[in-house]
Amino acid sequence: MTPDEFVLIKCFDSKEGVAAFVPHTGFEDPSTPPDAPLRESIxxxxxxxYDE
Structure with a gap:
């Protein structure tokens, strides 16, 4: 990802029939070049x- 991109992970929804949990993880990519910029996240x- 580039600094102007983001990922939105919806982790919970109390409404019936809507995805409640989303698994996510991090890993080291062995194909990453050694001079690649470090990743930052928040x-x-x-x-x-809200009421419908």
Whole structure:
């Protein structure tokens, strides 16, 4: 990913019939060049409440 890209992982939804949990992980990629820039990440958790 580049600095202007992001991944949104929806981890929980209380509504019936909607995906409740999403597995995710990290790993070392042996094919990464030794001079590749280091990866940076940040985690932000947000609660959203709304009425339909």
């Amino acid at each position: 985690e932000l958790r947000t609660l959203v409440f």
